[in-house]
Amino acid sequence: MRPSQLLAAAVAVSSVSAAWSDVFGSDIKDVLYGRGQEMKNVLYGRQEDNKSTTDKPSATQKDDTKSTSDAQQSDNNDKSTGKATGSQAKVTSTRTKKTQTTFAADLPAGGISMITPAAIAGPQYYKVGDWVTLAWNYTSLSITPSAIDIMATCTANQATYTLAVNQTVEKTGGAILWDTGAYQSSASIPLLTETYTLMIYDSESSPSAAPKPGYLGLANGFIFGMYTPQPYVPWSEFKCANCNSGLSAFETLTLKALLITSGTTIFSLLYFAASFGVW
Numbered sequence: 001m002r003p004s005q006l007l008a009a010a011v012a013v014s015s016v017s018a019a020w021s022d023v024f025g026s027d028i029k030d031v032l033y034g035r036g037q038e039m040k041n042v043l044y045g046r047q048e049d050n051k052s053t054t055d056k057p058s059a060t061q062k063d064d065t066k067s068t069s070d071a072q073q074s075d076n077n078d079k080s081t082g083k084a085t086g087s088q089a090k091v092t093s094t095r096t097k098k099t100q101t102t103f104a105a106d107l108p109a110g111g112i113s114m115i116t117p118a119a120i121a122g123p124q125y126y127k128v129g130d131w132v133t134l135a136w137n138y139t140s141l142s143i144t145p146s147a148i149d150i151m152a153t154c155t156a157n158q159a160t161y162t163l164a165v166n167q168t169v170e171k172t173g174g175a176i177l178w179d180t181g182a183y184q185s186s187a188s189i190p191l192l193t194e195t196y197t198l199m200i201y202d203s204e205s206s207p208s209a210a211p212k213p214g215y216l217g218l219a220n221g222f223i224f225g226m227y228t229p230q231p232y233v234p235w236s237e238f239k240c241a242n243c244n245s246g247l248s249a250f251e252t253l254t255l256k257a258l259l260i261t262s263g264t265t266i267f268s269l270l271y272f273a274a275s276f277g278v279w
Contacts, residue, residue, distance in 0.1 A: 109211035110141035112219040125225040129181035142214030147203040
């Protein structure tokens with residue numbers, strides 16, 4: 001294409017563009033400007049709505065905020081005053097554990113010393129059915145127990161007889177009056193004609209507990225006998241249950257005759273020996 005033709009074509013295109021701009025340019029500008037203004041109004045309107053919603057809370061939000069604030073304030077007041085907030089208040093036990101004093105290991109455990117019967121009175125035997133009086137003093141006792149239990153044991157039938165339970169302790173000593181007849185009639189295991197051991201110990205402890213220094217341990221040093229009286233039996237009808245190995249009356253006379261004869265013979269031999277000068 002020739003330069004003249006190119007120049008003519010460019011002039012033609014410029015003329016057409018200028019005419020198009022003159023005819024439609026203002027309309028397009030108005031349309032674009034109007035839509036931009038509408039978009040601006042929409043954007044500004046939404047921004048204003050969001051601002052009003054944020055700045056001015058609703059009534060429901062106000063009530064919720066107030067109730068939350070009141071709950072927090074009530075919780076803080078309860079914490080500061082120590083007031084229980086639950087439906088069930090925690091119960092604190094007022095029971096205190098009894099403390100025990102510990103003494104030196106070389107301190108002996110507590111015991112008793114019998115007064116009735118006295119230690120020098122020798123072995124004691126009591127008839128079943130009588131009243132038995134027992135009295136004692138406490139020895140090496142640094143802590144006085146609140147109560148004691150008193151028992152009697154028999155090794156023959158492996159039975160334990162209760163004399164007293166939770167008996168109040170006196171610092172001066174202790175005593176008990178035992179009605180063996182009443183106990184015999186009500187006991188499931190009767191008293192035997194045997195020896196018994198008196199046991200005295202702290203009610204809060206047990207007979208098998210290890211003794212502790214200064215505290216009352218198991219006192220079982222007093223041993224006594226019990227017997228049941230028998231009805232009278234004539235001598236001719238009497239049979240000794242423990243005399244099965246004894247000699248009868250005839251055997252006793254025979255033994256006496258033998259002893260007399262042997263004695264006479266020995267005496268005669270000695271007499272004649274002395275008479276003949278053997279000695």
